[in-house]
Amino acid sequence: MAASAWTLDPSHGELLLTTGVTGPAAAMGHRLTIAMTAWQATVNWSGGEPSAVELTLDVDSLEVLRGDGGVKGLTGVEKGLARSNALKSLDAKRYPHIRFSADEVTAVDGGYRLSGTLEIHGRSRPRSVDLRVEDLGETWRMACDAVVSHRDFGVKPYSLMMGAMKVADEVAVSFHAEHAKD
Known part of the structure; x- marks a missing residue:
């Protein structure tokens, strides 16, 4: 008999965001x-x-791991500045959490489709994601990838040089975790 609820946190896996860069520069x-x-x-x-x-994720827990591309490597100070700019764009003090609630879970090939509501920056939108599930014997591995638009949630991407360089509208989200079988 399976447990009535599982709780997962960063000890079970990771949730990563990848941003792009757009504009003439x-x-x-x-x-x-x-x-x-x-x-x-x-x-x-x-x-x-x-x-x-x-x-539920805490917006203030955002940590810049690395920056790819650019003229030179991303320094620790620049990582801190990028974090600060992201927290300002997301208005983390006013909207400290991002939430995804799926009240409809449907079996699909290789996993489940989670359908519900994504809330970012005080705005809610319907959202579905496909969660891949793999049986590893003693544990279950879960993973999904999605793309989220700043524009859909009223978030203005950070920009420099009067908009000549800015964070791209779409952010790639990847999640993976493992949970022991009961």
């Missing part, structure tokens, strides 16, 4: 890889199948 900018270091997911079970998923 884009070659000078860095594509950032960002880790969200404080998040929690709850998976509710019914009849041996997942029935609902809730993911």
Whole structure:
């Protein structure tokens, strides 16, 4: 009999964001890889199948891991500045959490489709993601990839040089985690 709920956090896996750069001076900018270091997911079970998923992440846990591209490497000071700019764009003090609530979980080839609501920057939008699930024997491996638009949630991407270089509208999100079987 499966547990009635699982709780997942960064000890089970990671949630990464990857930004792009756009504008006439884009070659000078860095594509950032960002880790969200404080998040929690709850998976509710019914009849041996997942029935609902809730993911909450703390916006202030944003950590810039690296910057690819650009004229030169990203220094520690620049990582701090990129973090600060991202927190300002997301208005982290006013909107400290990002949430995804899926109240519809449907089995699909290789996993589940999670359908529900994504809330960022105080705005909610319907959202579905496909979660790949792999049986590793003693554990389950879960993974998904998605793209989120700043524009859809009223977030103005950070820009420099009067807009000649700015963070691209779309952000790639990747999640993977493992959980022991009951």
